[in-house]
Amino acid sequence: MSKQLLPGLAIEKVDDRIMTLNIGPQHPGSGHMRIIVKVDGDYIVHCDPDPGYVHRGEEKMAEYRNYITNIPHLERPVIHDSCNILYPYCLGVEELLGLEVPERAKYLRVIAAELNRCVYIEYWLAIYGIFLGHSTMFMWPVGDRELLIDLLEKMTGARVTHAYFVPGGIRNDVPPNFEDVCLRQINYFEKRLKEYAAVFYDNPILISRTKDTGVLSREDAIKLGTTGSVLRASGVDFDIRKKEPYDVYEELDFQTNVLKEGDSYARSKIPWLDMFESCRIIRDALQKMPKSGSVRVKLKPKPKGGDTEVYRRVESGRGSLGFHIVSDGKPQPYRIKISVPSFRNLIAMPHLLTGEKLGNMPAVYWSLNYWPVEADR
């Protein structure tokens, strides 16, 4: 046995300095996913996201059920945004079956989708707030979210998992006084949103933690194929509602929000700005909506698609959400692929976290508008 050096004289090797950390899947800061990071002191030198802890095989399940019984389970990947995840599915099935949606249903769909977008963003904002140590920003959005959930409950009968959209329209019409209640709540909600600026977005602590952290350049955002708020915070003006309008978005008055900075602050601000636009859309839709009429076309039991395929996408709370539906003429789809924005934005995570300080991880991670359950499907 060779003689050991005195402990104080041993020279540290580079490998000894690098430490591997498992963040998640139980850690509250990661959501239901694991991020394997290698750190050198305070800095992340390597990052390997490991999703899959909430994988439920939605795509496989969809092959066993017909187009109608697929509805309730396909919204499960992101129950806070359940209208928007069913939206491209319904558009796709309508294209397969050749259905024409009644005019009133189109407007009600837009209203439900926008309300749901706000519900999702509020929930996300609450989590973003709490992980930056801002507990007021947890309480406020969760409280205000209740207003919209009440509205959605009036519309759909369920607080969170609505299963409201069906191929050919929506499940049921809204109650008679819905329009007045909706308008009142939306106006109040918008007033509340403005107050977030003083407590959160103009807060010097938030700004110092998120400004210039995790900067994603315009070129990288395009190359990595990111979508939604991540893409628009990097200066690319791409919103499916404007670029490929579905249902009645073409007739409604709104704008898309684009920021050029590409840092965590810009990424956290875009969803908040989007909520103002959602309020605008809802008000406009309530005004232009036909006051009566049918909301759903009657379907045959177990409708069959042709021998073809469709790809339809919508702008969800996190970005472009696409459904690739392959049909072989049976009542069940042959294959459904859900291209979810969270999964598409996941690739930006190792790109942004490498070289960043470990303490900045929550600020960067949650700014990606990432929903682990949706990414896993």
Add this chain to the structure above:
Amino acid sequence: MSSADSTEIVKTDDSSIIPDLDKSLSDSISKKFSNIEIAYVKPDRIRVNVKKEEIIDVATFIRDELNFDHAESVSGVDYPEDKQIEVVYHLGSYTDVSLDKKILALATRTLREDTPHPGNDNTKLPSLRDVFPSVSFHERECFEMLGVYFDGHPDNRRLLLPEDWADIPPLRKDFSIKGR
């Protein structure tokens, strides 16, 4: 929602007018490559079937000449009767305003083995990761779900499935959910 009412489903006319741009896009691809098949040209949706040997050339052409810059989705579809597995890349463009609505589906097929050994059998395709970096995670998902190994992808590892998954790739048609 399966209503007992048996009203006939009204089929909308499928052969609506194809915009010129869609036509010119598909023409420029078929002019450049003789060996490919334009499966359909619908409004804003084009599908191109290519052989797997050619897919990198076609993808590079689509990126450089037609300005498609990212992949929206990569779906693997299993066809046991044809003994083939198909991989469809849905490509879109953020930079070219005229292509905003367009999705170009680039599809290719590879051999399907009845007893799969993912990574060690002939179910292989060239990876498009060097052409479109955005496909990296999608291809990893396709590898574990259908057992298609992507040559040239540096990271053909499990992504969503558990590490100890010992069954066949679950999105193949011969894998069935228990009890169904």
